[in-house]
Amino acid sequence: MLQKSDKLLLIALSVGLVFHGTIFFFTFDETYDSFVHIFFADHYARSWFEPWDNRWYTGFNVTSYPPLVHQLTALLSFVFGLRIGFVLLAICTVQLLIVGAYRFSKLWTTPRAAGYAAIFTCFVSSIIETLHLFGQVPTLMGISCLLNALPEIYRWIRYGKHYRLATALSIMAVGVTSHHVTTIFGMVFFVAPVIGLAVLDSRIEKNKVENQNNWGLSLSMREVLKHGSLPLKITILDFLKETWLKRKQIMLFGLAIPIVMMFVFPYFYWSKTDPITQVSIPHGSRDSFIEVPSSGLMFFLIPLGIDLLLLPYIFSRVLTKRNIFIGLSFTLLLLFGTGGTTPIPKLMLGEDAFNILTLDRFTFWASIIAIPFIGEFFYRLIEGDFRDYLRLQIGIWPYHLIWSFITLGCITLVIFIINLSTFRPLQPSTIDTKPIIQFLERDQHDKWRFLTLGFGDQMAWLSAQTVSQSVDGNYHSARRLPEMTTRPLERLENSKFKGIQGLGSLQQFLTIPEKYYLKFVFSNDKFYDPILYFSGWERIQRLENGIMVWQKQDIPPLPSVLPEKNLPKFVKIYWGIMPLLALLLAFSINLLFVWYARFQKKSKYEDGYEKDFLTLPTIKTRLFILMGIWIFTLSTIIITVFVRLLLSSPNDSPTKVLTAYYDAVDFKYFTTAHGYFNPKTRSSFEDYFIKLSVEDGILASYAKLDNLYIVETKIDDETYELKATAEWITPVEQYITENIHKAVRYNGKWYIEQPKFDPTTPPDTFIDEAFLSIFGHGKRKAGVEPTAHEDFIDRPELKILSARMIKLDSTYVVVGELQNIDNQPAHITIQANLFDEYKRRLVSYNAKYVTIHRIMPKETIPFRIEFEETAWVKKDDLDPAKFNPKEFTKFDFKIPPKIFKLMVKAVVNKNDVYRSVGVQSVKEDGTKIVGDVLNYGTEEVSIPKLLIAFYDKNNKVKWVDTHFLRYSIRQQRMRGFVIERSIPKNYKDVYIGTDDDFYVNGLPNSSFHVPAQTKMLENHILLKNLESVSIRVDAFIGNPTIY
């Protein structure tokens, strides 16, 4: 029954309500996971009993996550809406957590100290981090149910009243349905120690009978000894005998646990076969915290927070005889919490469990166990015996200094955690999803799938508001702190899209979108523009919120019958009812029954729980000295680290200044970058900034620094020469650049020389150019019914000139050439299907980069198609931790293909028709071909891509290759290039395509007639070995003047 609860609990509840209630409204949309839970809640709001949801991963089952929190948010959303509903639920969970902590602390300390513990719970840094940084409300709900259940379990084991068993099980059932892992591990780390405690207490209680007078359930045996006259010894044997006596309760409780687990039976039923739950997420908590200090900070220092300072006190209280069990689990949890720093957790948990479980939950549980003892510490410090002792020993003012220092430390830590995302943003800045939703609902756009790039975890919030389906999902968000990470590429971590195991890599989504019915891409990050453009996507609109909408033409709409993995009807109903049933059950047993019992005066349910009181151990000076030393050392370490960070300026050594310069450029902090130049020789900042801003191109504006190696050679003590090799990750390729920098010491500080810029001046001041701009009406009469037949524009006619299938060691490649013989520019999709000798189709794939996707009338382009299979389907290949531009999963040809069919489709193309760029002074130099790319038009070419086609003796395409230039080419300027002339060595023709293998727009190639090219084409440069090569330029214009 409800004991006369301490007034402090009421204070704690109100503080918690005010503090968390207000703050969570502002921080929850910056967290990692709250939008995922909101999305699940939206699913339940739309279809309660149907767990299949099409909106993510081409359809998945929501039974892959325990449902209670989501279902409650769904219920609240009918009244308050999704966002408010979620925040209200989070606030109730925090209240439940505070009550749980209070009742849990009463197991270990006096009620007054438990009150202090309740207040402290509002400021426990691990809870704040889980709520305000991660947004993990189900974990909080799970832990609060566990904490509330522990005192019930204690009373059941100790007094054996069946009512207590019912309350314990009902609360745990709620815990299971909201976060089953907490309950499963909770068994080992919370329930077992509490059962041990109950058995130990009932053993101690026997002593109470013998020495009546000042019996005290002392926390340490020596205390009891002092009180009681008889020497009291509790040996292990007594403990075991006592457990045997209690076996009925323990067995009954043990048997009931699986039944409680059955409340989320469909989760266990399904997760064995559901691949979603099995994707191993690269998680910070598994790194060794010394190598990756940011993970250390995020998953060890922040969650423990003040506990670190008071560790000696906690250990002194936890390792007493009575609390030995919770002490052991606390040490073990701390050990696991250290993650990869020591090999022990990996040994204990086993290789697979170590890679699948995220270890930050162990630190979180350790901090929860520490709450009662820290509460007790504050109680004794502020009004207990510590206060008198310290005032006596070291005087009043030093005492005030100490406790104000500790509370101040605690509060600053809390403020730092809440505002962590403002110092270093975890997510891309919040995106207004309204324009995207309107776009998806307009003109049946939701009959295709879409893909978000650079949204981070806000993608879940977008999915929650629309019915249209996304190709990827946000089930797991790799919780890394991007801005804090040392390795520059980590900065791409959360928002960069890497693809999904079993579904495909980003390159596959964009190359064969018709397989996924993917038509729209919402890109929030310029980084992806090159991949999208060169895979054949076109920009149709920049929405009001700055998101660029890309579209791929010619994609069939989603069929009306989509595949579905159906759960048996009984499982669906079970999943819909059981969690809420558990909640109602818990509510009725714990609250209604209490009122009924009081009404009926049932003494059957009274037990001696309120009567015993716990005495606090006496003060030992040794403890104070130890704590003093510990706090002193810790604070000095922190301060020194902080000061060193502040004072160390990048100009201390040449390598440091160069790394700082590269970082500044990578982060586009140009003023600081300018600050690193040698003051003597550097030009003014404005001059540097103008010249820099003019630089564009894949390296300047699309690349991200992966890592940097610097070699110092000392010329004299004033100047150093630094050879910096930098690895850049760009959307399409990985570059390694080597530049020589000179570091000069100028009055004590090291600087580097300013890089020189291209001083050439174009000859003409003003260029004008005639430009073809095209507009297609599409549906001429606005309305809902589908486009009328006469509004369709005919598909442009193409002619496939030649194509062949070649074998390169174990893979097969199709190369060829085609011409647009129509009078309108065409957007083409080239697909090759390979067949074995029984005419069974082995694989079909589209051309990716190695062609030009938009061709003008009468233009001929070469193409090359390589074949991939869905990425990372096999068991052992792991999803790469970071974005890999060269991601390619080779299709393994078990049966050798014999013939191929080429299917080319064209649609009228309306933009990206810039053709005023060409190659000049091209000549053969040994095995290389050198030349310059000249831009003689009116647009700046951000990324020029060379398409190099090698022809054999009778003018048929033999091999095609691409080469991305690193820098942009401004109007009337040129850039040099050097490319390999070699055709892959193990080159073997397998099958030369004939006219009836080629199909254009579904009709055979032979039905299109064009005059044949008999003479040797002029634009084929004759090479020494009598073969010829032709070079074309495919120009990506980053920001075209005319859309």
Next chain:
Amino acid sequence: MIKDRKFFKVIFFLGIILLLAVVTGGVGKVLVFLSKGGNRADLLNIPPELPSEYTPKVIWLNDDTDTGRPMESSNRNIIAKDYVRALYQRNLSLLTAKPDGIKEYYTLAARPKIFAQINLVASSETSIERAEINHNLKLHFYSADGQLVSFTDRFVESRERVKNKEGRLLASKVEYADFNTLMQLDDGYWRIKHVVRMPPNTIPDTLIADSTNRKAFFLEKLKSIKGINYYPRDTPWKDFWITYNSVTTQKDFKLIKKLGFNTIRIFVNFEQFGKGNVVPEMIQRLENVLNTATANNLSLIVTLFDFNSNYSLLNFPATDRQLETLLTTFKNHPALLAWDLKNEADLDFFYQNREEVKEWLKFIIKKAKKYDSIHPITVGWAYPENADYLADEFDFVSFHYYKEATKLGEAIDSLRKKVNNKPLVLSEFGLSSYRSKVFPYNQTETQQAEYFRDIQEVLKQKGNIPSIYWTLYDFTSVSSDIAGWRPWQRNNQKYFGIIGADGSLKKIGNIIIHPEQIIKKSFIESFPHYSFLYIIIFLFLVAAFIKRNFIFSLFNKILK
């Protein structure tokens, strides 16, 4: 004393830490177990193309002279595929009364006409099973931009069955008609725009019936057959075709020839052969079996549609296609003697709907005669009493017999009365030499040999009817879906062979090689194995009865 108390305390704590570590490891393992085993590939859900098992016969008759624009072969296949898929979608909706999928295959104006039918089926609590068996398409018009096509589907045989909710047959009908159809290419799908049903006009049959009456030659050959049903020793029933091994086949056929047999009966698994789209590799394996038979100058009786128990109309086209592929491929093979269209069809009378099985049999016989008019066809009935069904349709009547040899005579007589002069073949008979140590089953090898001799005796009296013994080998393992999962049913199937599991010739083998030999019978042999077990149990029961109160007290102590 204090020292070791401390020592005990340390051991106790270390023990607990170890325990905790093990428990956490265990819990970790449980969680890992729960989150492993999912197959990543099925994360991607791609809608399937045409269901592989619906494969009606599609023939393109020669096109009209002026079809507007010549049609290419690739588009011809796509149009035929989408036309068949559209009709299949309507048939599926009539069966399930659910309209999803119709939208893809019928134009906007045509959809209400299909939805009207579906609503009627849904409201009248009936389900209509309908399937078109063949399509003969004659192209009339193909528009310049390849978006419109008009053709006539001539002499379409479509079969219908109407069933109520419980699946009881209300009506079934076969009808023939022509359909003038107009289809339009829309959103990547060919959709039916107009259909007009016209009176049927027949088309010339391409397969000419065999005039040289070679069937009589095979019927004659049938009279003199001495056959054996064949499955390899280690890979019987479902494993035979999947793990086919031509070396074992060659070895076994040589052995069969040595044993004096001249005919072998084998079984073709319908599903493993790919239902409607017969798998090329499987045809190669069947061809290898036939070639090995010719090499050892044995002849083969091939039993089709083994393990197929789906008689719904939607499965008719698939059986039709497999029948056509196998018959037309192998009808000129020297080793082929006869086709057995279905093994023990009368067993399906129990499990399936009797009329449906009969309708399927009539349908498949007519088709078999069309595809291979040279070789005789039959169905191996499980019991002689049922062997008269459709007897006049078959070229010879074959039946199986596993009961006592004495009753065989009268069974043959009653059958002979019903089928008068149709040649008879006993295509399966035999006795198992299974001596179980536990269950009350005990046939000795001598009984098996005697059974074989008695059966041959009766057959000789009844005008030496040819027979095919079941089976060559004692099998090492029998799967439970053959004759039932109960151990004594499964083990019984293992000992029907002439050659024992260890490769030694059993008594029945000697009888076959030199029939006149007298079978020696030893005494101990007839003493059943299971009797030892029963004696021991009996003794145990008696002892238990004497000592009963001692056992009660023991129970009390434990439970207290």
Next chain:
Amino acid sequence: MYLKNKKYLWGLFPIFLVGIVIAYFLFFQRKVIISTSSDSQFFFQFNLPNSLYAGSKLSIKLPQHTPNCQLLLNSSWGTWWLDLSKNEFYIPDSVMMQSGLLDISLFYNKNIIAETQIFIKPLQAFEPLETFLGSKSIIADGGEHWSMITAIPTDKFINPVYENTPVHFSFKRPNGNSEAYDIPTKHLVSFKKIYSQQKVGKTIISMKAANAAGKEKELLEIPGYPRPFNIENDELYPYADARQYFKLKTGIIKDKFENVVSNGTLVSINIKDTDGSYRQLTSYTIGGIARLMIQNPNIAGTMQISANIYGDVESNQLNIQFQETIKDFKISYNKQTEVLKIGPFIGAMGQYIADGAEVEVVLNPRQENLKALVIEGYAKFNLKQEQHPIGEMTIRFAGIEKRINIQLEVKDKNKNDKRP
């Protein structure tokens, strides 16, 4: 918790029960089949007309006390199964609206009692007349290409009209004359091929069937494949300074029938440069004319320019002469600051050449070549700063090569010997 031994006996009872159930399940499981078929018959004969118009009413009258039987209808679009509740039964409209052969069979207790066939005839053509235009744009090459207008007249219930219903087509061609045709429907469609003429423009097509007219359709006739054309250049600055541009223009490219090719036709321009290297440039036509700007070569000589479109469409070849801009340049080396100054670079008309031109210096002993850019007429090399060894060097610019040898003790700045 402790059972008295009497109670223990009761424990045995459930085990015994379960044993029996298992035994039954093992031994006595046999399926039971029941099949009832009574074939009472009654005689009935349909008397219905053998053809009707779509949409008309059709009723089946059964004699008084016939037991309730069922009707199986097979129409153009599928199968219908109807229970004949009362004796007078109207066939549902949705069936009567479908034209084509309707097969009616009466069923009683699983066998066919009577069977008949009615042909439902479609009505007159009804608005709107659905028409489809084949390829919407064809090449105006005098009849080689053709498009096709197809009409599918349907009646009020969207049934295709009766065979041989005439459809009237009329065309207005770009060259002014108009044509009209009457084509009967065959196999549900009536179509007419429209052969291209020689003049580019729009053909307007209208069609009518009985009293149903269709929407107006437009057929575009577009220019055909280009024919060889010529190219010319203007605004030429005839000096090889690798900086100025000159314009290149094609004549108006036309097809076989003098129609100007459509905008966007791509022309590829191939140039063999004065120094033997190649250029590949592209441009597309606007109003039949393709224009682009070509940069002057860096070495004097003749530049061969020709343009082509795939398919043997060649242009004439232009040969343009370029003289060299720089005759000579001086080199000076300042020993104290170890700066090598090259220049001044004076253009053909005495002007400083523009910034950014590249001067190449090859350090002979190690063949390492450095590049410096001309800024305000001079190119500077700070040998000390870039730690290059002193010694023999060759300097190349615009095709002119000079070799110098810097000795440590070179005293006179302007000594300019050309020792190897």
